[in-house]
Amino acid sequence: MAVFKQQTPKKAPNPETKIVSWLRENLFPNATNSALTLLALYVIYLIVPVVANWMLFDATFAPVSNEQCGIKGACWSYIFEKLDLFIYGFYPPEIYWRPQWVLILALSFVWIAKLLKQHKYKTKITITLIIIYPIISFFLLYGGPGLEIVETYKWGGLMLTIIVATVGVIASFPIGVLLALGRQSKMPIIRFLSIIYIEFIRGVPLITILFMASVILPLFFKEGMDMDKLLRALIGITMFQSAYIAEVIRGGLQAIPRGQYEAADAMGLNFIQKIVLIILPQALKISIPNIVGSFIALFKDTTLLLIIGLFDILSMVHLTTSDEKWLGRSTEGYVFVMVVMWIILYSISHYSKVLELRYSTEHKN
Amino acid sequence: MNTNIIEINSLNKWYGEFHALKNINLKVKEGEIIVICGPSGSGKSTLIRCINFLEKFQEGSIIVDGITLNDDVNNIRHIRTEVSMVFQHFNLFPHLSIIDNLTLAPIWVHGKSKQESKNKVLRLLDRVGIKDQAKKYPNQLSSGQQQRVAIARALCTSPKVILFDEPTSALDPEMISEVLDVMIGLAKEGVTMLCVTHEMGFAKKVANRVIFMDKGQIIEENKPKDFFNNPESRRLQLFLDQILSR
Secondary structure (H helix, E strand, O other): OOOOOOOOOOOOHHHHHHHHHHHHHHHOOOHHHHHHHHHHHHHHHHHHHHHHHHHHHEEEEEEEEEOOOOOOOHHHHHHHHHHHHHHHHHOOHHHHHHHHHHHHHHHHHHHHHHHOOOOOOHHHHHHHHHHHHHHHHHHHHHHHHHHHHHHHEEEHHHHHHHHHHHHHHHHHHHHHHHEEEHHHHHOOOHHHHHHHHHHHHOOHHHHHHHHHHHHHHHHHHHOOOOHHHHHHHHHHHHHHHHHHHHHHHHHHHHHHOHHHHHHHHHHHHHHHHHHHHHHHHHHHHHHHHHHHHHHHHHHHHHHHHHHHHHHEHHHHHHHOOOHHHHOHHHHHHHHHHHHHHHHHHHHHHHHHHHHHHHHOOOOOO | OOOOOEEEEEEEEEEOOOOEEEEEEEEEEOOOEEOOOOOOOOOOHHHHHHHOOOOOOOOOEEEEOOOOOOOHHHHHHHHHHEEEEEEOOOOOOOOOOOOHHHHHHHOOOOOHHHHHHHHHHHHHHHHHHOOOHHOHHHHHOOOOHHHHHHHHHHHOOOOOOEEOOOOOOOHHHHHHHHHHHHHHHHHHOEEEEEEEEHHHHHHHHHEEEEEEEEEEEEEEEEEEEHHHHOOHHHHHHHHHHHHHOO
């Protein structure tokens, strides 16, 4: 028999701080990996200087004409001149303040909701904001009593891209939740209809649904009845997106252990209370990364709107490349779209990681 | 102590072709503490899960507090408001704080006000010894604390019957006694309890009756003293030998 003395904790050795050993472990651990590292460095050496020279060092940023721009580097003057078109489409320039306010309101509402974290009426205020925001935004963008009307065919550019993607994801969310629940339902007819809808939509490309919305939908209208083109596109996109959201949320629902359902049942909660109070909050938290993923996909898919004659940011760029004054500058335009898209989408995906981390603290099963 | 709060009459249940419960008859008086034990797969959990209709059964009847259990949703909900349950794996709601876990049923099922249920819940948490953890989330507590929260949650609607489904089986060994202490405290207050458990010490201390199940049947039923000292069936003798020799 032996009794041991209690030991005091020692500091852990910390080899990662040394640069050399880090390099050795991560870049040159053996012959194959070292060769691959060198190859990768060589590829970077080939690409980066060329791109950097074209984009930055040989590029023209001054507001000059096409001819004054050099042919060696990019001519960003083109982008600056057309920037308003890329952002707002054919929206009348004198009332750019209206879409600008839509954005400012969005940011300030998010900020208000954040400030209210501990407030007594937090949920009520948040819900009010969520309900009034789309109404104010629509009034500002489209117009109405006291505001000049701007028909939707004038909407375009980045503004249209953001509107379509946001409306699409928000409108498809409740439908997606219902479809996901429907697919899990014990009632065969509801389950069957949900499965048919989801699998049909997921089985066809977005472009066919957009065509359907713009060409086939009007066939059902009575003579003289017309529906706004943008509205039709939004309906098509919502139909499309809700099928994907439904599958994402179904994944979340399946990750909820059976014990959660049983505990809710055993308490006497009814079906709706069980779903709304217990199951959905957990399922949605799990689904955040995938919901954001499908939002990103949708954001990129809005470029297909060109097909039915709506001009998102990419089609606006495409349109201006035929401007005689700026012939031969399409590369700059497309690079600009790429950079804008990347900045927006990377920020969103980064924010989703932040959300994930924030909620993971209470979800360690 | 005379009225039967639960009456189970010739209950039969099948999982597909498997006959899980065979002709179970059991009457439980108000305030009785009953311990059900038996080897795994003997149907003891299934039996108590039939009482609050977490499991459907095909034949027989269950009457809880004068109400016959049937398929009707309102009937099931009514019975579930009088019968609560403590699970092996606690089944607390991880997205809600402890206090929200407990006030859920009083607010949404019993229509109590927020403040009223909060006060009651805090008293209950005090009783199970974790009042200072009320604002935390379930996963921040130890397994023993979580199960004590789950017991408080089962109590917060003032049920007539509490079902315990192996409440100590998923606990770390050093946490078992703190949960058993809470259960013993409860038993002395006159709540009707049906406990599926292998904690024989608990059975000896507080049970009015101990039931031994095997292969979906009740094999033997007796007062704890006779149950442990003079087991009649061969099957129970073997079971007790195995479980007590640990």
